[in-house]
Amino acid sequence: MFFLKELPSRQMVDGYADQFADVDVDRVLDALRLMRRASLLIRELEAYFARHDLSQLRFLMMILIDREPERNCLAASEIAERLDVSRPVVTRTLQGLERAGLIAISENSEDARSRNVTLTLSGKAKLDEVLPGYFAILHRPDPAADK
Amino acid sequence: MFFLKELPSRQMVDGYADQFADVDVDRVLDALRLMRRASLLIRELEAYFARHDLSQLRFLMMILIDREPERNCLAASEIAERLDVSRPVVTRTLQGLERAGLIAISENSEDARSRNVTLTLSGKAKLDEVLPGYFAILHRPDPAADK
DNA sequence: TTCCTTTAGTTATCATGCTAACTATATAAT
DNA sequence: ATTATATAGTTAGCATGATAACTAAAGGAA
16 A cells, blocks of 8 residues: 655655656656555545445455356355455455355365355345445545645 | 456446446546556555565655655654554554664654654665666556556 | 376465554643 | 643554465376
8 A cells, every 4th residue: 555645746756766767757656646546545445345344355256246147156266366366365355254144155066176155145235235335435536635 | 455357347337336326437447447556556566675675665664764854864753644654553664664774763852752763874775775676666657557 | 097287275474554542741721 | 730631652453465385176197
């Protein structure tokens, strides 16, 4: 995360960048602004989800399952793949969701190593509960409101 | 953080958003792209810093001190304020930097509660070591390379 | 079949973010 | 002067990210 409040001025970046060749100061400042704005947005989303006993990751996993057209279930490995998050994080997060009753985990008859993950009714209800606020936060013009 | 690989299509967002009023689908997709790109960039920076026994936060703290015009030192509370990070995180990170010999922490003669933080020579050297690679990562066009 | 490699998932451990609750000092109010 | 409040910093404990190292099952090659 990147929460630096006052981004460096162009002069300051110049000051550092002068010591090295080929630094595009505008691009650096753009990248800093990008990280700052996204970090604030992510922090806000996490706080929102926490108030609903969720996290962004929990939410995204549920969305991924819900999104699944026919099967209405997913293997844990498919979730890890699509979310681009490490396996242990997937394992732990799924365990939490199961303990919370939001998903159900069952054996896969074709591959004993694999687990099928399904949304419970409670899980679907949780999605409905959370989605409006989610969109409200996302579609706000600039959560950073940098001055 | 937000690492969802395949962002939802406009149709999919529409599908969810239709159930609620006033959702600007383009704005939602923009926000998702923003978070994804920044998350990848932050992850890359953290990995880079980790290879130098730093973290983005450690780096930013050192930059803040180095940036300081005359005093060449900062109070911990000022660091917390400028970085917009919780106090305990500042405490812990400063302790780590001190143990690593990159900063020095001294008492403040005017306020017994406060601590003055200074960069050591080793700390300044570390900044020089790390800055070129930092700019190189930041000024890359689009680290996400979202197809 | 036996052995080797790959894949699915877990456990253990660490780093970094948070809040709540604490100590200690400084400052303001009475 | 005493009491109350605010500020600086720490500690404890939780959540979420990561890697490394593990078990177990599947698949391929000898």
